[in-house]
Amino acid sequence: xxxxxxxxxxxxxxxxxxxxxxxxxxxxxxxxxxxxxxxxxxxxxxxxxxxxxxxxxxxxxxxxxxxxxxxxxxxxxxxxxxxxxxxxxxxxxxxxxxxxxxxxxxxxxxxxxxxxxxxxxxxxxxxxxxxxxxxxxxxxxxxxxxxxxxxxxxxxxxxxxxxxxxxxxxxxxxxxxxxxxxxxxxxxxxxxxxxxxxxxxxxxxxxxxxxxxxxxxxxxxxxxxxxxxxxxxxxxxxxxxxxxxxxxxxxxxxxxxxxxxxxxxxxxxxxxxxxxxxxxxxxxxxxxxxxxxxxxxxxxxxxxxxxxxxxxxxxxxxxxxxxxxxxxxxxxxxxxxxxxxxxxxxxxxxxxxxxxxxxxxxxxxxxxxxxxxxxxxxxxxxxxxxxxxxxxxxxxxxxxxxxxxxxxxxxxxxxxxxxxxxxxxxxxxxxxxxxxxxxxxxxxxxxxxxxxxxxxxxxxxxxxxxxxxxxxxxxxxxxxxxxxxxxxxxxxxxxxxxxxxxxxxxxxxxxxxxxxxxxxxxxxxxxxxxxxxxxxxxxxxxxxxxxxxxxxxxxxxxxxxxxxxxxxxxxxxxxxxxxxxxxxxxxxxxxxxxxxxxxxxxxxxxxxxxxxxxxxxxxxxxxxxxxxxxxxxxxxxxxxxxxxxxxxxxxxxxxxxxxx
Numbered sequence: 255x256x257x258x259x260x261x262x263x264x265x266x267x268x269x270x271x272x273x274x275x276x277x278x279x280x281x282x283x284x285x286x287x288x289x290x291x292x293x294x295x296x297x298x299x300x301x302x303x304x305x306x307x308x309x310x311x312x313x314x315x316x317x318x319x320x321x322x323x324x325x326x327x328x329x330x331x332x333x334x335x336x337x338x339x340x341x342x343x344x345x346x347x348x349x350x351x352x353x354x355x356x357x358x359x360x361x362x363x364x365x366x367x368x369x370x371x372x373x374x375x376x377x378x379x380x381x382x383x384x385x386x387x388x389x390x391x392x393x394x395x396x397x398x399x400x401x402x403x404x405x406x407x408x409x410x411x412x413x414x415x416x417x418x419x420x421x422x423x424x425x426x427x428x429x430x431x432x433x434x435x436x437x438x439x440x441x442x443x444x445x446x447x448x449x450x451x452x453x454x455x456x457x458x459x460x461x462x463x464x465x466x467x468x469x470x471x472x473x474x475x476x477x478x479x480x481x482x483x484x485x486x487x488x489x490x491x492x493x494x495x496x497x498x499x500x501x502x503x504x505x506x507x508x509x510x511x512x513x514x515x516x517x518x519x520x521x522x523x524x525x526x527x528x529x530x531x532x533x534x535x536x537x538x539x540x541x542x543x544x545x546x547x548x549x550x551x552x553x554x555x556x557x558x559x560x561x562x563x564x565x566x567x568x569x570x571x572x573x574x575x576x577x578x579x580x581x582x583x584x585x586x587x588x589x590x591x592x593x594x595x596x597x598x599x600x601x602x603x604x605x606x607x608x609x610x611x612x613x614x615x616x617x618x619x620x621x622x623x624x625x626x627x628x629x630x631x632x633x634x635x636x637x638x639x640x641x642x643x644x645x646x647x648x649x650x651x652x653x654x655x656x657x658x659x660x661x662x663x664x665x666x667x668x669x670x671x672x673x674x675x676x677x678x679x680x681x682x683x684x685x686x687x688x689x690x691x692x693x694x695x696x697x698x699x700x701x702x703x704x705x706x707x708x709x710x711x712x713x714x715x716x717x718x719x720x721x722x723x724x725x726x727x728x729x730x731x732x733x734x735x736x737x738x739x740x741x742x743x744x745x746x747x748x749x750x751x752x753x754x755x756x757x758x759x760x761x762x763x764x765x766x767x768x769x770x771x772x773x774x775x776x777x778x779x780x781x782x783x784x785x786x787x788x789x790x791x792x793x794x795x796x797x798x799x800x801x802x803x804x805x806x807x808x809x810x811x812x813x814x815x816x817x818x819x820x821x822x823x824x825x826x827x828x829x830x831x832x833x834x835x836x837x838x839x840x841x842x843x844x845x846x847x848x849x850x851x852x853x854x855x856x857x858x859x860x861x862x863x864x865x866x867x868x869x870x871x872x873x874x875x876x877x878x879x880x881x882x883x884x885x886x887x888x889x890x891x892x893x894x895x896x897x898x899x900x901x902x903x904x905x906x907x908x909x910x911x912x913x914x
Contacts, residue, residue, distance in 0.1 A: 279422035279447075279862060280313045280337070280414070281306070284407055286400070286431035288318025289328035289358050289366055293579070294528070294763050295428050295453055301531045304362035305851045312337065312365070317410065318432075319403045320354050320368035329366055331356040338367065341414050348413075349374070351406050361531060369406045371399050381405045385434065386488065396431065397489055404434020411439045411446055422447065422866050424858050429453055430489055433496035440499045447861035450500035451526060454510065454760040455517045456489050457481050462758035463584050469509075469780065469805060472516045494518045502861040504853075507782025510760040524857040527786055528761045529850035530770050532842045541747070541772045541839060542832060548740060548748035549573070555738050556611055558634030559627065559694075559725060562686025563718045566609035572824060572831075573749040577615035577742070578756075578764055580728075582704040586755030586778065587614065589809065591705070593753070593816035594722050595712035600821055601721035608824045610722045613749070614705060615742075618728035620695035627694045627737055637679050644672050690716045693726040694737055746771050750831060751823055755816055756781050757804055765799075772839030774798030776819055778812075779805050791841065798838030 283306070287296040299316060306314050315338065334342050334355040345351040352370040357363045382401050411425055423446040427436045436448050457477055462468045464484075466475075481490035497503050497518040504526045505511045511522040553568050574594075578585045594612050601608060648667055655662035692709055693700075700706060705726060709715065714724045729735075731742045738745065746752065752768040752775035759781035766783050768775035775798070777784040784801045787794050794801065802815040826834070843849070862869045 276313065278310060278313050279424050279858075280315075280418075281310050281858070282315055282317050282411070282423070282425045283428070284317045284425055284432045284435060285428040286318065286403075287428075288316045289368060290318065290321050290324040294761070297530075297763055298453070298528050299428070300358075300360045301529065302847055302851065302854070303358065303360055303364045304531065305847045306854075307362040307364050309855075315365040315367055316358065317367045317369065317407060319399065320352075320370045325354065325368055327359075329354070329356045329358055329368065338365070340417055341410065342367070344413050344417070345406075345409060349406075349409055351409065353410075367410070369403060369410070371402050371406070374402050374406055377405065378402055385438065386491070394488065397492075400431045400492070401434050403432070404436075405438055407432070407435030408438035408442065408444070411435065412442060412444045415444055415446055422862060424449065424861055426451065426854075426858070427496065427500070430456060430493035430496065433492055436496050437492070437499055445865065447502075447858070447865040448500045449502045449504060449857050449861050450496045451504045451506070452493065452497065452510065452514055452518065453506055453528075454758075455513055456486055456493055457484075457517050458510075458513045459584065459758055460484050460486065463581055465583065468513070468758070472513065475516075477517050490517075501864045502857050504857050506761040507785055509780060509782055509785055513760075523860060524853060526853040526857060527782065527850045528763060528766065529847035530763075530766060530842075530845050532770055532846040532848075534842075542835065544744075544747050545772070545835070548744045551740055552611075552738065552745070552748045554634065554638070555631065558630035558632075560690045560716070560723065561630045561633055561683050563690055563716070565718055567607070570607050571609045571611060572751070573611050573613065574751045574753055574820070575613040575615060575746075575749050576753050576764075577613075578754070580616045580618050580705075581758075582708075584756060584758040585616070586757055586804075587616070587705055588708060589755040589813050589816060590614075590753050591708045591712060591714065592813045593755070593820060594724065595714055596813065596817040597820045597824070598714065598720050598722035600817070601824065602719070606721060606824065608721065610820075610824065612722060612724050612753075613745075614724070614726045615731060615745075616705065616726075616728060617730055618703060618705075619698040620728055621698055622696045623737065624691050624694055624696055626688070626691045630690070631737055633679075633682060637683070640675055640679055644668070644676065647672065689718075690723075692716060692724055693728060695728050697728060743767070743771060746773055749773060751775065751820075753816070753820075754778075754781070755802060755804065755812065759783070766845050769799065769838055770842040770845055772835045772842070774800070774823070774834055774838050776800040776802060776816060778802050790844070796837065797841050798834045799841065 283299060285295055285299050287293065288299060290296065312335065331354055333339070338355060342353045342355060345353055350373055352373040354368040354370065356366055358366045378398055378401065382398070385401060411423065415423055425436065425439070425446055426449040427433050428451050433450060436450055439446065440448065457480060458468060461475070461480065477490070478487065481487040497514065497520045502523045503520050504524045505514050505522040506526060506528050508525060511525060515521045552573060556568070556571070557564060576585070576587065576590050582588060597610065601610070651667055652662050692715055693706060697703055697706065709724055709726065714720065714722060716723050727738065731738060731740055731745050733739050733741045733744070740748065746768060750773070752765060752773055754762060754765050754775060754777050756762060756778055757780055759778070762777055762781035762783035765775040765777040765781070777787070777800070779785060779788060779801055787799050788801055791797065791799060800819050802812050802819070804812050807815070859869065
């Protein structure tokens with residue numbers, strides 16, 4: 255395909271337009287998920303953008319691979335300005351690299367440079383040989399794309415520093431897929447300040463999902479050998495090399511720093527917790543109103559899903575859920591299901607009138623909606639239309655009778671045809687002779703799905719006698735769905751409790767999102783978020799932030815902890831649930847990027863200092879620098895936050911450490 259002509263830039267025009275009085279550095283956030291939703295890093299980059307734009311203005315841009323399908327809805331292309339235009343033009347003229355420039359259609363509208371990987375794919379063999387000494391990486395298309403994108407990014411950085419020799423440049427790389435650019439630019443001795451953040455280690459995730467007791471055995475593991483055995487050594491090598499080559503290495507939590515020190519062989523310089531955009535309501539009742547509004551949507555879905563076996567009171571029904579990647583063990587779905595089975599036993603044994611409907615929202619391969627699920631929603635919507643029509647007619651008859659000064663005759667309110675219509679609907683609803691489905695879709699390889707098999711094993715199959723009902727929704731939620739027409743945040747608001755007993759969770763956006771949305775949640779002391787809450791919030795249980803022990807307790811003891819929390823939650827009346835939601839929502843400010851973004855400021859300051867020499871200390875508010883006590887030799891405990899650390903470690907704690 256013929257490429258359009260490159261735009262040529264006059265350096266004289268450029269010099270006249272660029273503001274040379276602006277002494278701020280330029281910041282690139284480099285990530286695989288820029289303007290492309292894949293996982294949690296998309297959320298990090300998207301939600302962090304407004305405060306970063308506020309700090310850097312037009313000197314901030316995100317760099318990622320171009321994906322035509324996602325860019326069409328995520329990005330608005332535009333002409334590059336005087337800062338990035340000459341660099342983009344030079345990449346095109348010298349190397350044939352196509353860069354799509356524009357603004358990301360998210361809050362803050364940050365600039366994005368999306369690089370077309372295919373425009374340099376012919377260089378793959380050459381670049382892979384230079385980087386990895388000719389290793390053969392057959393069939394790993396993601397790694398191959400990462401290598402090409404990495405070299406393109408390194409060329410972008412090199413050309414930028416050659417054009418603007420007096421502008422300080424920070425490039426912050428997120429995860430291994432984007433990290434090749436860091437490695438190559440460092441090999442080329444390009445002068446720029448580099449930061450690498452691992453949001454989770456590759457090998458750590460593999461080991462955890464394989465049943466290895468990661469946190470207790472990690473010191474004895476030969477990480478290179480394990481990576482080779484699992485066929486991911488080339489990816490692991492990129493991740494490890496990036497961690498060692500960067501000027502500042504960061505992770506999202508203390509638990510991940512512990513893991514990274516052993517797997518990537520470098521202790522994190524700064525801990526950068528993941529934040530969220532927090533939008534506070536002007537009145538407390540506003541988010542309660544949203545809960546009630548979206549709960550009605552779930553009520554309607556439940557009525558349809560359980561038609562024919564609807565024998566419970568929605569006023570005494572609570573909605574629990576878990577969600578995330580389809581990682582049965584890492585996400586703690588095994589414990590979630592075991593806890594539901596235990597709760598079901600308790601509720602039945604003690605004659606409770608509470609019904610729990612538990613949702614599992616985890617994408618898995620499917621080929622269509624379950625016919626029974628669709629039929630239930632169709633029937634209930636038809637029933638609603640019918641009853642609405644009858645109610646309108648009743649209202650008209652009552653109005654007309656009273657307008658004539660008469661009391662309406664109850665026997666004349668319903669006409670014969672309306673009675674027949676209602677009887678037909680009732681008959682249809684009662685004609686169900688099978689249990690409501692557990693799963694809402696037709697699954698591919700249903701017999702091999704661990705979640706579905708576990709539900710069957712503990713006999714949670716929506717028996718009318720059960721007090722705990724389960725709905726497994728193996729697809730992302732969407733307001734356009736014919737089943738549950740809600741986007742994920744609205745669905746979360748509608749629920750009463752989120753349950754995330756993860757084993758491997760470097761941060762844990764799902765419970766954090768619950769907090770911001772005012773929904774109580776359960777997490778573990780092996781998640782970054784759980785550790786953060788445990789360290790920084792006193793009496794967190796009373797605020798709807800429950801933490802169970804997965805590190806030091808046996809699995810059955812952890813399940814018992816979860817069952818105990820669920821049972822106590824089921825005993826709360828509506829008023830106490832509202833109070834708990836209020837206290838939970840009040841904790842959301844703790845997770846605002848306006849607070850947690852200070853950790854990123856510190857990482858950037860440290861990187862600039864290590865490359866360009868002393869720089870002005872940024873205004874980081876109540877942020878504290880953790881350091882070992884004076885008596886420390888090679889290892890000690892931070893006098894501020896009590897975290898174990900090596901002599902040279904610097905750890906960021908925002909606002910929450912008690913003053914020393």
